[in-house]
Amino acid sequence: MASSRLKRVEESATIKAASIANKLREEGVDVIGFTLGEPDFDTPRHICDAAADAMYRGKTHYTPSAGIPELRSAIAQKLCTENKLEAKASDILVTTGAKQAIFEIMMSVLDDGDEAILFDPAWVSYDPGIKFAGANTVWVPTDPEDGFKPYDLEGHITEKTKLIVVNSPGNPTGAVYDRKTLQNIADVAIDHDILVLSDEIYEKIIYDKEHLSIGSFEGMQDRTITVNGFSKAYAMTGWRLGYVCARPDIFKGMLKIQSHSVSNATSFVQYGGVAALEGSQKPVAEMVDEFRTRRDVLLEGLNSIDIKCQKPGGAFYAFADVSEYGNGDEVAEKLLKDAHVAVTPGSAFGKSGRNFIRMSYATSLERIKEGLERIEKVLV
Numbered sequence: 001m002a003s004s005r006l007k008r009v010e011e012s013a014t015i016k017a018a019s020i021a022n023k024l025r026e027e028g029v030d031v032i033g034f035t036l037g038e039p040d041f042d043t044p045r046h047i048c049d050a051a052a053d054a055m056y057r058g059k060t061h062y063t064p065s066a067g068i069p070e071l072r073s074a075i076a077q078k079l080c081t082e083n084k085l086e087a088k089a090s091d092i093l094v095t096t097g098a099k100q101a102i103f104e105i106m107m108s109v110l111d112d113g114d115e116a117i118l119f120d121p122a123w124v125s126y127d128p129g130i131k132f133a134g135a136n137t138v139w140v141p142t143d144p145e146d147g148f149k150p151y152d153l154e155g156h157i158t159e160k161t162k163l164i165v166v167n168s169p170g171n172p173t174g175a176v177y178d179r180k181t182l183q184n185i186a187d188v189a190i191d192h193d194i195l196v197l198s199d200e201i202y203e204k205i206i207y208d209k210e211h212l213s214i215g216s217f218e219g220m221q222d223r224t225i226t227v228n229g230f231s232k233a234y235a236m237t238g239w240r241l242g243y244v245c246a247r248p249d250i251f252k253g254m255l256k257i258q259s260h261s262v263s264n265a266t267s268f269v270q271y272g273g274v275a276a277l278e279g280s281q282k283p284v285a286e287m288v289d290e291f292r293t294r295r296d297v298l299l300e301g302l303n304s305i306d307i308k309c310q311k312p313g314g315a316f317y318a319f320a321d322v323s324e325y326g327n328g329d330e331v332a333e334k335l336l337k338d339a340h341v342a343v344t345p346g347s348a349f350g351k352s353g354r355n356f357i358r359m360s361y362a363t364s365l366e367r368i369k370e371g372l373e374r375i376e377k378v379l380v
């Protein structure tokens with residue numbers, strides 16, 4: 001009975017890996033989880049207070065489909081000052097997480113037979129979004145030795161190319177693209193009249209590097225659809241709150257989908273979003289400091305046992321080459337079975353990931369250290 005659309009896609013590999021680990025935990029096994037990309041911190045108190053207060057003030061009804069005016073204005077302001085975009089409140093669509101935003105973008109701009117470019121490896125939900133929309137994914141190789149930058153993008157463009165997905169800082173590699181790399185992508189997009197989906201959800205989880213928004217590059221304002229959200233920066237994964245900044249025709253298409261599906265992001269959650277943007281940013285800086293410490297410990301531990309891993313400049317993932325010990329699927333299985341350490345196999349993110357595993361270091365330093373000891377014991 002399943003639709004042909006559904007048959008084109010697999011379930012989310014990151015969520016699947018996490019649920020296998022959870023099931024083992026329920027059975028009493030002490031599993032160390034490096035699977036899900038989810039901050040292990042609590043949402044800052046002032047954000048919770050603002051949402052609770054909104055709820056008690058009766059902000060429990062439908063909101064406009066595009067979001068409450070206060071939040072759309074706060075987002076537009078943030079995009080202008082921090083990201084150098086020319087954003088107005090009317091360009092902003094508030095969504096139930098960045099994932100919903102990405103799905104709505106694919107459904108709004110892609111047609112049957114269109115092509116969308118992903119840089120291999122890429123986060124697990126882009127390819128299914130493209131396929132749900134009836135389009136095809138064209139994978140462009142990246143160089144792990146050179147910051148996972150794409151190469152030969154131009155050579156993969158055809159008449160059918162409609163969209164390029166950019167994700168910096170990136171999942172699963174943690175790579176942060178510099179100005180030159182983004183400029184090269186922008187040049188190709190402009191030359192061939194292609195849209196860019198810029199997923200900037202990890203912009204605040206960044207170490208000693210500068211985040212640049214490709215939508216702020218000359219000639220890119222109208223062809224970039226910028227996606228962001230509150231899940232990672234403010235530890236708000238369960239709240240389901242994200243947003244898009246898009247030019248009017250794309251905005252309208254997405255709004256149509258939203259009005260017929262989720263209607264709007266949860267009313268009081270949106271007030272939490274206003275508090276997140278307008279309140280103290282100290283909790284974000286504290287989280288990033290902690291992530292940096294964890295990254296350094298994890299990297300040192302992996303490299304010391306011949307698991308090669310580039311230093312991630314952002315996000316909270318280490319994408320590690322385990323070819324010394326087998327391919328990524330084999331090593332992930334062995335680690336789970338023999339060490340009770342759960343990781344995501346790199347193959348989940350594209351063909352280039354077959355010799356890799358992804359380790360999310362959104363877990364305590366103590367567990368990271370114990371995980372490393374267990375890995376060393378079963379692999380070395």
Ligand code: PMP
Pocket residue numbers: 037096097098099100123167170171199201228229230231237241242
């Ligand atoms: N983009 C990337 C690259 C991600 O890793 C995630 C994580 N879930 C998302 C988008 C979606 O985030 P959310 O739906 O929680 O806002």
Ligand code: GLU
Pocket residue numbers: 012014015035036037038099123124125171
């Ligand atoms: N984005 C996170 C991850 O990659 C959360 C799970 C998901 O949405 O895929 O692990």
